[in-house]
Amino acid sequence: MIRCSQPIAANLNAGPILPGPSSVLGVKNRLKEKWRAGEPTYGAWLSIPSPLVAEAAALGGFDYVCIDMQHGVADYQVAINMLAAMRGAESTPIVRVPWLEPGIIGRVLDAGALGVVIPMVNSRAEAQAAVAACRYAPAGARSFGPIRAGMAFGADYFSWANDEIACIPMVETRQAVEAVDDILSVPGIDAVYVGPADLSITYGLPPGVDNPGTVFDEAIATIVGSCQRHGVIPGIHSISGLAAKRVGNGFRMITVSSDLQALSAGMRNDVKVANEGGSASSSGKIY
Numbered sequence: 181m182i183r184c185s186q187p188i189a190a191n192l193n194a195g196p197i198l199p200g201p202s203s204v205l206g207v208k209n210r211l212k213e214k215w216r217a218g219e220p221t222y223g224a225w226l227s228i229p230s231p232l233v234a235e236a237a238a239l240g241g242f243d244y245v246c247i248d249m250q251h252g253v254a255d256y257q258v259a260i261n262m263l264a265a266m267r268g269a270e271s272t273p274i275v276r277v278p279w280l281e282p283g284i285i286g287r288v289l290d291a292g293a294l295g296v297v298i299p300m301v302n303s304r305a306e307a308q309a310a311v312a313a314c315r316y317a318p319a320g321a322r323s324f325g326p327i328r329a330g331m332a333f334g335a336d337y338f339s340w341a342n343d344e345i346a347c348i349p350m351v352e353t354r355q356a357v358e359a360v361d362d363i364l365s366v367p368g369i370d371a372v373y374v375g376p377a378d379l380s381i382t383y384g385l386p387p388g389v390d391n392p393g394t395v396f397d398e399a400i401a402t403i404v405g406s407c408q409r410h411g412v413i414p415g416i417h418s419i420s421g422l423a424a425k426r427v428g429n430g431f432r433m434i435t436v437s438s439d440l441q442a443l444s445a446g447m448r449n450d451v452k453v454a455n456e457g458g459s460a461s462s463s464g465k466i467y
Contacts, residue, residue, distance in 0.1 A: 208333070209294045209344040211244045211272035211433075212370065215413050220427050224271075225417070225438040227252035231265035233439050238269035245271045246435065249288070250278045250299055256287060260328065263292040267332055274346065280306055285313040286322055292332045295346030297373050302355045304362040311368035314347040319368060346370045348415065348433075354382040357399045364410040371413035371433050374403060389418055390425075404430040 214221050221243035226234055229252070237245045245266060247259050254262060259275060266273045274295035275288040285296050298310045312320040319342050330337050347368055351360055352375030364372065377387035379399060385391045400416075407414040408430065415433030418426050419441075426434045452458075 208340055209272055209346065210270055211274070211295065212344060212346055214243060215371070215432060218432075220432050220434065222423065223274075223433065223435045223437075225252075225435050226254070226262065228439045228443075229254035229258040229262070231258075231261045234262035235265040235269075237437075237439060238266035238271040238273070240271070242271045242437070244274050244295070244433075245269075246297060247273070247275045247293075249284075250276050252276075256284070256291075259288065260291045263328070264332075267292070272346075274348070280310055280313075280349075282309070282313040282321070285310075286325075289314065289322065289341075289345060290326045290329055292329045294344065295348055295370075297348045297350060299350045299375070300352065300356075300378075301349035301363060302353055303359055304366060307349055307363045307366040307369060310349045311347050311366055314345055315342045315368055348373050350375050351403055352376075352378040352382075354379075354399070357402055360403055360406040361409070364406050364412050369410075369412055371415045372403065372407060373433065374400070374414070374416040376417055390422060400429055 211221055223244040223246055224237045224240065224242045226237060226245060226247050234245065234247065247254055247262050249256070249259060263273050263275075272294050273292065274297060275291075275293040276297035276299065277284045277288060278299070280298050280301060285298065288296060296314055298313075301307050301310055313322060314320060316322050316324065316338065324338070326333075326337050326341070329341075348371045349363065349369060351357065351363065351372045356363060357379075360372075363369075376389050376391075376396075380387050380391050380396055383391075383395050383399065385394055385396055390396070404414045406412075413433055414431045415435075416426055416431050417435050418431075420436040423434050423436050
């Protein structure tokens with residue numbers, strides 16, 4: 181029997197939990213620390229299944245780095261390696277799981293994610309299920325066995341996990357917007373994450389990061405207003421050029437870069453400069 185008042189030494193099902201730092205640089209979840217301070221946070225999105233890319237992103241100065249297991253191409257084993265590559269960086273590692281399913285949510289948390297983005301949460305009941313999957317009893321129904329998280333974050337992991345793990349359901353459909361107050365009234369939701377492409381589609385608009393001057397703007401305002409009423413952080417998938425606009429809209433979690441997009445844009449620019457006979461980069465670096 182696991183008691184909250186006792187240190188975690190081992191779990192018969194999961195194996196030993198080895199010693200590790202009780203927190204990263206003294207802060208258990210830097211993302212939630214900044215949210216508590218009222219600061220906007222900026223993140224990177226990873227679709228490429230590569231620990232090297234994850235490490236580079238985590239050292240790039242972002243507040244959070246999200247491994248996308250829904251539309252990205254990382255499977256669970258690669259995601260573990262990517263989380264391990266981010267260990268010790270100041271960026272908070274989070275994962276978007278493929279769907280609202282307690283098994284995969286628990287597995288990515290056991291692997292060391294400090295937040296979970298959960299797609300297509302459209303009702304209060306689904307929001308309750310999302311929270312339950314992220315929290316240990318009595319606040320939820322997460323099964324105990326943080327086999328890598330215990331190594332990464334230390335033997336006191338159980339004592340703070342419920343408070344520091346970020347539960348982030350996605351509000352990304354017209355149905356969810358219409359139920360947003362019911363969804364956000366569920367205790368334990370830390371942030372919501374808007375998927376602008378799916379949101380646009382459900383309103384009959386083309387998919388994209390922005391559809392200004394349409395009902396899309398009204399939906400965004402409705403979501404942010406509900407977040408403010410319920411003390412939930414509003415987040416959104418975006419690009420760097422829209423970051424200032426999204427902060428002005430009231431968002432405090434804004435994804436501004438993605439690995440595949442940055443790679444493609446950088447390479448296209450390099451070959452463009454080479455073909456046009458442009459000057460060399462001032463960095464002088466080969467790699």
